[in-house]
Amino acid sequence: MKRNQWVIVLVLAAFALMVWSGYANYKRRKQYAQRQVQGVPETANNQSVQQDVAADEGLPDLRGKRAPDFSLRSVEGKKVSLSDYKGKAVLINFWATWCAPCKIEMPWLVALRKQYASQGFEILGVSEDDAGTPRTKLAKFGQEEGLNYPLLVGDDAVSRKYGGVEFLPTSYFVGRDGKIVAETAGLVSKDEVEASIKKALATGGQ
Amino acid sequence: MFRPAMVMVVCALAVGLCVAQVLKDQPLPLPDGADRGAAVQFLDPQQVTLPARHTAQIDLHFRVADGLHINSHAPLEKSLIPARLAVVEEPGLNVTAVDFPPGTEYALQLAPREKLSVYTGEFILHVHLTARPGQHLLNGALRYQACDSNACMPPHTIPVSVTVIAQ
Numbered sequence: 001m002k003r004n005q006w007v008i009v010l011v012l013a014a015f016a017l018m019v020w021s022g023y024a025n026y027k028r029r030k031q032y033a034q035r036q037v038q039g040v041p042e043t044a045n046n047q048s049v050q051q052d053v054a055a056d057e058g059l060p061d062l063r064g065k066r067a068p069d070f071s072l073r074s075v076e077g078k079k080v081s082l083s084d085y086k087g088k089a090v091l092i093n094f095w096a097t098w099c100a101p102c103k104i105e106m107p108w109l110v111a112l113r114k115q116y117a118s119q120g121f122e123i124l125g126v127s128e129d130d131a132g133t134p135r136t137k138l139a140k141f142g143q144e145e146g147l148n149y150p151l152l153v154g155d156d157a158v159s160r161k162y163g164g165v166e167f168l169p170t171s172y173f174v175g176r177d178g179k180i181v182a183e184t185a186g187l188v189s190k191d192e193v194e195a196s197i198k199k200a201l202a203t204g205g206q
Numbered sequence: 207m208f209r210p211a212m213v214m215v216v217c218a219l220a221v222g223l224c225v226a227q228v229l230k231d232q233p234l235p236l237p238d239g240a241d242r243g244a245a246v247q248f249l250d251p252q253q254v255t256l257p258a259r260h261t262a263q264i265d266l267h268f269r270v271a272d273g274l275h276i277n278s279h280a281p282l283e284k285s286l287i288p289a290r291l292a293v294v295e296e297p298g299l300n301v302t303a304v305d306f307p308p309g310t311e312y313a314l315q316l317a318p319r320e321k322l323s324v325y326t327g328e329f330i331l332h333v334h335l336t337a338r339p340g341q342h343l344l345n346g347a348l349r350y351q352a353c354d355s356n357a358c359m360p361p362h363t364i365p366v367s368v369t370v371i372a373q
Binding site: 168 | 285316317322351356358359
């Protein structure tokens with residue numbers, strides 16, 4: 001190839017790279033703008049935006065997959081496994097005592113558990129506090145917040161099974177068949193939590 | 207027509223522009239693949255000169271990434287993790303106090319009545335100290351816990367290091 005042709009190829013390649021980077025930047029900014037959507041009435045579209053956002057925030061898309069099983073100690077010291085709740089709809093809620101948005105959704109979770117427990121719904125609150133946090137501190141926190149569902153002491157292995165849980169709160173909604181039907185990263189509205197619970201309850205048993 | 211050196215320079219500039227274009231997205235809240243712990247950055251100073259054997263003040267400048275906030279030194283709820291500066295003791299350098307700025311009131315979008323006390327953007331810590339003549343290293347660490355409008359990240363610690371020249 002002649003030198004002039006090489007020059008043209010190089011310039012075209014540089015131009016293509018610039019176009020690509022501009023597009024990549026535009027795409028990211030668009031995703032960010034979507035994430036800022038607030039106060040929009042909940043619609044099927046809005047929910048799909050929320051789910052996309054969850055994926056964008058580092059949540060692996062586990063929807064449709066079997067929820068990874070785990071065994072953890074409750075704050076009372078009892079061994080609790082996800083498989084203990086076979087046939088039930090389960091909300092696995094990762095939280096921490098230092099997480100302000102987690103505290104905001106807790107009263108909603110308490111109310112929703114009361115409302116749907118008779119239909120076979122349970123919540124497992126998995127603490128993401130430091131490993132050294134005493135169980136008694138977690139238990140006291142649960143009492144103060146009036147939590148009516150099991151609080152479990154989380155560990156890295158379980159977090160890794162659920163994609164690392166980089167943001168709190170993070171919730172996975174498991175259907176009666178043991179498959180994840182919805183997932184959220186960050187605080188979402190009570191209506192959205194309830195919709196996901198209903199979805200989990202609607203799935204058939206194993 | 208084109209000299210190879212000129213072509214290389216143009217290509218290098220183009221590549222540089224591309225990289226800069228992509229990297230300028232990094233301050234976005236909770237960016238994909240970014241260092242998710244680096245919600246706060248220590249800006250300056252790297253070095254200060256102050257009078258020896260007199261009480262002096264160093265202003266430590268920090269910046270919270272766009273779209274994020276951290277709890278102030280005095281969160282409104284006891285379960286929240288406050289911003290804290292730990293300083294390593296060094297002979298000849300005596301830190302007597304650290305002043306934190308008051309937090310700004312903030313509420314999450316889904317709970318507008320639940321107020322938090324936070325820092326956003328740039329904030330300054332005033333470190334009061336005395337130093338013996340000579341060069342010292344003020345070593346410390348800022349511990350904070352960051353969130354955006356809906357989600358929180360685990361607490362994180364960043365190093366703070368300032369060369370102090372006392373004359």
